[in-house]
Amino acid sequence: MRRMTIKSGFSEERADALFLLFSGFIDGRDGKELFDTYKPLLDGITPMEVLVMGDRLLKSGYSIDSIKKQVEKVFNIIIPALKEYEWEESHGDAVYWLMEENRALAAHMDEMKVKIRELSSLEESSVEYSSVYSALKKDFRRLIDFEPHYLKTENILFPFLEKHSYFEQPLKVIWSLDDDIRKVIKEINSALDAADSLGIEEHTVIGRLFMLMMRMTYKENLVVFPAAAECLNGKDDADMLRMFAEIGFAFVEPPAETDSAEEPKACQEGFIRMGGTGFLSVNQLVRMMNSLPVDITFVDENDEVKYFSEPKDRFFTRSPAVIGRKVQNCHPPDSIDTVNRIVESFRNGDKSEAKFWINLRGKMLLICYYAVRDNKGTYIGTVEVTQDITEIRELKGEKRLLDWEG
Structure with missing residues (x-):
């Protein structure tokens, strides 16, 4: 974790005083005594000192609920000083x-x-x-x-x-x-x-x-x-x-869109960049995809099979031999017209998903096809996701607690 540089105005003494004031209220000490002792030490309190104090409270074992019960009382004491704190609000950031x-x-x-x-x-x-x-x-x-x-x-x-x-x-x-x-x-x-x-x-x-x-x-x-x-x-x-x-934005008109930053490199130091949401190693990505209780198959913009996952329990037979094969050749003849209709509708932008559900060997399977597009909306392929929804259909009410045994 990167450590920030604290501004020169930061005071350990004020942070300590605020900690003792706040913890004193939580511990049930006399409020007037706490106020008289520590209020004079809090002139010039800064936002950074407040956050450092909060960090110390939690690391000292005080619970979030105990802090919440006293937070308004303490905040009332330090609001005047915080309002005097000068900082620069940059328009548009x-x-x-x-x-x-x-x-x-x-x-x-x-x-x-x-x-x-x-x-x-x-x-x-x-x-x-x-x-x-x-x-x-x-x-x-x-x-x-x-x-x-x-x-x-x-x-x-x-x-x-x-x-x-x-x-x-x-x-x-x-x-x-x-x-x-x-x-x-x-x-x-x-x-x-x-x-x-x-x-x-x-x-x-x-x-x-x-x-x-x-x-x-x-x-x-x-x-x-x-x-x-x-x-x-x-x-x-x-x-x-x-x-x-x-x-999205709340109660305000959103700012005008700015030009996107330079497209980040797809790979960095052995990791695959997952768009703008993180990095995964190849091993992590493969293991994660195979851990999902669904069959996933990706077909590129040329209708060629490029990938399929390997979950513990497969619903349909897949072999590495299908990689590079036309998706039309991976389905029985009486399904080709449906496959072509789906792919063409995805390609021309008319549709973005198609769903089917079937009974197979005593299981209810949900089969979904989703169009995959780049950030400009250009069609780059189709992903097929098949899931056993037999137990899901039987769910009722809610389950909020872990019920593992042992």
């Missing part, structure tokens, strides 16, 4: 777009607050109340559309920051708080759909959701994003923005 989403969320929630206040002044039986209540329900449902923001921070920003040794642990707390937000968004939408007006219970859930979401924007804007701005470089931003586009 990855962090900028995350902050734009937070600004848009804040505006949306301000509009929701106006509607909530308006409802308190209307008769519940009036047409006006019903109209405002309906609009408010739409506003709460729209909060579901903020999900791409959390997905980008968790699945793109966090992995980039975890390359820097100070960031891996405390980001787990942020992710857990994101999950809390998701749960309460579901809760309030269910409650509003089941009610005709805002009652005490609905107001309670709304208050909890507003606090969670707005306090998260503070944590991101005052801690995570400024620290990220210190760490990320131009290449990081370019890579992240490309990945952001794949997930």
